Amino acid sequence: MNSEIALWCAGGALVVAIAFAVYKARSAGRLRARIARLEQACAARDAAVAQLAAIGLPTAADLADDSRPARSAPALAPILAGTPFADSAAVLAQRYTVGLGELQVAVAESVRHKAQDEARQTTESSVRSFAETVVSLGANLSKVVAQAMRQHRGQETFETLTLIDHTVQQMIRQAQSYVVVCGGLPGRRWPSQAMTDVVRGAMGRIQDYQRIRPRELDRQVIGQAVEPAVHAVATLLDNAARYSPPGSFVDVTFQEGHHGVTIIVDDAGVGMNSEQLDAARRVLSGQEPADLHRFGPHPKIGFPTVAALSKRYGFQASVDGSSSPFGGTRAALFIPEALLAADAADVLEAAPGAAPEPEPEPPEAAEVTGAGLPRRRRHIATADTQPLPPILSTSAPRPSVAAAWQSGVHSADDAAAPSDPAEGTR
Numbered sequence: 076m077n078s079e080i081a082l083w084c085a086g087g088a089l090v091v092a093i094a095f096a097v098y099k100a101r102s103a104g105r106l107r108a109r110i111a112r113l114e115q116a117c118a119a120r121d122a123a124v125a126q127l128a129a130i131g132l133p134t135a136a137d138l139a140d141d142s143r144p145a146r147s148a149p150a151l152a153p154i155l156a157g158t159p160f161a162d163s164a165a166v167l168a169q170r171y172t173v174g175l176g177e178l179q180v181a182v183a184e185s186v187r188h189k190a191q192d193e194a195r196q197t198t199e200s201s202v203r204s205f206a207e208t209v210v211s212l213g214a215n216l217s218k219v220v221a222q223a224m225r226q227h228r229g230q231e232t233f234e235t236l237t238l239i240d241h242t243v244q245q246m247i248r249q250a251q252s253y254v255v256v257c258g259g260l261p262g263r264r265w266p267s268q269a270m271t272d273v274v275r276g277a278m279g280r281i282q283d284y285q286r287i288r289p290r291e292l293d294r295q296v297i298g299q300a301v302e303p304a305v306h307a308v309a310t311l312l313d314n315a316a317r318y319s320p321p322g323s324f325v326d327v328t329f330q331e332g333h334h335g336v337t338i339i340v341d342d343a344g345v346g347m348n349s350e351q352l353d354a355a356r357r358v359l360s361g362q363e364p365a366d367l368h369r370f371g372p373h374p375k376i377g378f379p380t381v382a383a384l385s386k387r388y389g390f391q392a393s394v395d396g397s398s399s400p401f402g403g404t405r406a407a408l409f410i411p412e413a414l415l416a417a418d419a420a421d422v423l424e425a426a427p428g429a430a431p432e433p434e435p436e437p438p439e440a441a442e443v444t445g446a447g448l449p450r451r452r453r454h455i456a457t458a459d460t461q462p463l464p465p466i467l468s469t470s471a472p473r474p475s476v477a478a479a480w481q482s483g484v485h486s487a488d489d490a491a492a493p494s495d496p497a498e499g500t501r
Contacts (some may be wrong), residue, residue: 123164150232244279252306256365296416311392334411336409338407342403358379365383389445
């Protein structure tokens, strides 16, 4: 009996051992299979990473070369299909390719802007250097002609010399416009001048100055702003005369205000449409900076010149296509009070060799209010600001008129100081 029990126990233990052995064998097989799959997946991942790294630089080269198509993302082993690693690898490959493209575009844009800036600076430097040379030579020629005009005053040669000098002044103004647009400064320095003389000086630098009808105003412009104001007004006058009928006049009036004086130029020309007015206002306001590369083969640098002078000296220039009483265009140049001489003492101090100021007369008794305070007097403009009626000229300009007028223009040359070497149409 005991032997049977022992036999059954031994058999049961044997069965348990066999079952345990089979279970262990199967577990070991599953574990080995899993390890094999993991090793295969790791190898596939390593291969995918290596492939991604290998195609990175060729993709960048492909992006830089438009003639070759860009390479696709790396191909993954089937064992990695649908896994998070596959998704991450695809996203990484896409971002890498897109990043290279964006980097290439950014680098190309930076290089292009740098090349444009360098080209613009080179062009402006070259144009400015050439224009300054022309201005210098023209100024020397103008001095020679002015000296000859003094020697031949009253002779027939005087009128010829005047016409020569008038042409030289126009040449200097054109060259000086390029100097200003390229960042330079006007070339001459003047003592304080009256508004009347500023306009007359501007008339001497345009071709059709006989058609300009200026009013008079004794307000003085400080010496620092005389040449910029003359140049800006000359540009506006040239535009008005150039774009108006040859038999019409261009009126120049003044409007005095609390903050300064406005020089108003009215013509009877063809006017400007809304697009031209908007473009001119953008240029004059400085919203559209001057770029020599955009001027084209026939550059119009009048308004860019006025804008550059306005920005540097504090002028305010504007154009209007509906305010002119003659149906043309109205241009205005506002000169702030800071650029106007405060009183006559400033003018005498600025003018070299000026006569001493006479003894002041005893002041009149000031008018007072009922409260005992001095009554303020309204400042009255010294010139009529209403435009003259449009009149058509019936006779050709006479050289004698030009000669007489030009002799008056050069009367201020003796007081003008030479420019500092560092300073340099529509």
